[in-house]
């Protein structure tokens with residue numbers, strides 16, 4: 001099965017939320033968890049990016065590129081960026097991959113590549 005990361009759409013007003021919220025930020029009437037999950041799209045535009053150094057040992061790499069990407073549905077998501085020379089405004093494509101491994105768990109996140 002293909003892994004997905006989900007956004008949550010309010011059943012009352014249609015506002016899309018990522019990450020999950022208990023109350024809709026738009027209509028604020030939704031306090032009964034009335035959200036429908038829908039997979040995040042993979043295509044987006046790079047909004048900004050940065051490189052992190054001095055990472056915790058669990059990453060097992062020296063440098064981590066991080067980007068904020070505006071996906072085609074308007075949701076902004078932070079993900080790892082594996083692009084040689086990232087440029088703001090460039091098209092990127094996300095894959096859902098293990099971004100962190102600890103003793104008993106793998107954590108999945110969006111990793112972005114040049115589209």
Ligand SMILES: [Zn+2]
Nearest residue numbers: 010013024027
């Ligand atoms: Zn709503």
